[in-house]
Amino acid sequence: MEYLLKVKLGALVGLLILTLFIGLIPARMKWFRETSGTETHKVLLSFISCFAGGVFLAACLLDIIPDYLSDIGAELEARAVDTDFPVQEFIMALGFFMVLILERIVLNCSGQSGEESAPLLGHGHGHGHGHGTAGDLEGSSQHVHVDKQAHSSFRSFMLFLSLSLHSVFEGLAIGLQSKESQVLQICIAILVHKSIIVFSLSVKLLQSAVKPFWVLAYVGVFAMMSPLGIGIGISVMEAKLESGTLIQAVLEGLAAGTFIYITFLEILPHELNSPEKPLLKVLFILLGFSIMAALAFIG
Template sequence: MEPLLGVKIGCLFALLVLTLICGLIPICFKWFQTDRATGRHRRILSLLGCTSAGVFLGAGFMHMTAEALEGIESEIQKFVIQNRTKSKGNSSDDADSSNVEYPYGELIISLGFFFVFFLESLVLQCCPGAAGRSTVEEQEWGMAPGLELHSHGPLPSPSQSPLRALILLLSLSFHSVFEGLAVGLQLTVAATVQLCLAVLAHKGLVVFGVGLRLVKIGTGSCWAILSILSLALMSPLGLALGLVVFQGDSEGGKGLAQAVLEGVAAGTFLYVTFLEILPRELAGPEGPLAKWGCVAAGFAFMAFIALWA
C-alpha cells in the first residue's frame, strides 16, 4: 500500500506542476500576445490557435463526451439491476430494458449544451447591446465590411467572451476533478502510472489552449494566472478525494450523480468549443486549408491519446 500511496502523491504533484507550466506559458511570454503580432508572427499564432481549437474539439469528443457517455450508461445499468433485484417483479423486465436503451447520456450532454445556450440568451435579452460587433474587432481580424461574405460568419461579441471563458474553465474544472478522482481510485501502481500519463499527455495541451484563449480575449494577467492556478488545483483535488474514498465505490447514487455532472460539463464544453473557439479561430482570410490542417492535427493527437486514456 505504501508504494501505491507514494506513486499517487507523485502523480498529484506532477498534475499540479505540468498544468501550471503549460497554462502559464502563453500568459507569461509576450510572444503569444496577438495584439502585438504582425505578419508571419500573427499567422503562426493563428495556426497555433487553430491547433489548440482541434485539441479542444478532440478533448470534447474523445475524452469528456466519451467518458460521460460510458459513465452514465454503466451507472444507469447498475441502477436498473438494483431495482430489479429489490422488486423482483415479473412484469417490469420489458419496461426496464426499454429504459436502458433510451439515450440518457446524449440527453444529459444536450441539457448541458442548452443550459449554456439559455444562459447566454438570457444575458443578451437583458443586455441587448451585447450582441453588437465593433468595427475595431473586424479590423483586428482583417475582416473589412465588404469581405464579410468570405468569412465563416460573425465573430462572438466581446461581451460574450468572458462569460464563455468562465464556462470553459468551469467545465474543465469539473472534468479535471473527475480525472484526478479516477487516478486516485486505481488499485495498482501500473494502472495508476498508465492513467496518470494519459491524463498528463492531454491535460498539458488543453491547459495550454486555455491559457492561449485567455490571452486572446484580453484577460488581465492577474485574472488569467488565477484562473490557471484554480484549474491546476482541480486534478490534485480529485486525486486527493480518490485517496480519501479509496475503498468506496459508487453507492447511494453517488456514482450516477458524478456521471450526470460530467455529462453536463461535457455539454457546456462542446457549446464553448463550437460557438466560441472554432468560429474565432476559423474567422479571418489567411490559409483556410492550413487552418483545417491544424485543427485536424490537434484533433488527431487527442484521438491518438484516447488509445490509453
C-alpha cells in the same frame, strides 16, 4: 498516494504555473501594450488555435464521451434504470446548454448582445459590428475579438468572467478521469487551448487600459479556475460517497457537453469561417487530432 492522484495534482500545478507564465508575457512586452501584433503574429495564433481545435476534437470524441457513456451506462444498469429516453445524451445536452446560457447571460449583462455576435471565447475573424470597413474587419483578425470602441474595464471583466466559467468545467473533466493516460491527454488539450486564451485575455486587458495590478489579478484568478475544477473533480472521486459513482458520471456528462460547446461552437467555426489560409488551418486541425489519436492508440 495513488499514482493517478499524483498525475492529477501534477496537472493541476502544471496548468496553474504555465497559465500564469503565458498570461504575463504580454504585460512584460511593450509590443503587446501598443498593438495586437503583426499579421504574422495573428496567423500564427490562428494556426495554434486550429491545432487546439483538433486536440479538443480528439479529446472530446475519443476520450471524454466514450468514457462517460460507458460509466453512466454501467451506473444506470446497476440501478436497474430501464427507459427508452436517452438519459446519457440528455445529460451531455444539459452541460452544453448550461455553458451556452451562462455565456449569453454574461454577454447580456455586458451590453454586447446587440453589438457583436462573437461569443466571448470566440476566435473569430471579421465578425460584424455595424461599423468600420470590410478591410478594417479583416485587419482585426485575432483570437480575442477586439472592438476598438469597446476597450473598457467593465467589458474586460465580463470577458474574464465568461472565460473563467469555461475553465472550471474544463478542469472538472481532468479531475473526474479514472486513467492516467486520459488525464494527460485532456490536460494537453486544455493546456494548448488555455494558453491561447490567457495570452489573448492579457492582451485585451492591456488594451482596455486596465492597471498592471489588476491585469496580474485577473490572470492569476483565471489561472486558478482550471485547477479549481480539477480539485472539485478529485474531491468527488476521493469522497467515495454512496452515490459518488453516479455523481461522477453525471459530472462527466456535463463536462462532455462543455467540451462539445467549446470545440464545435467556439474554436472550429470561427477559425474555419475565416478566409485566411483555409487548407493550412484544416491541416493543423488534422495534426492536433492525429497526435491525440496516436496517444490514445498507444495508451
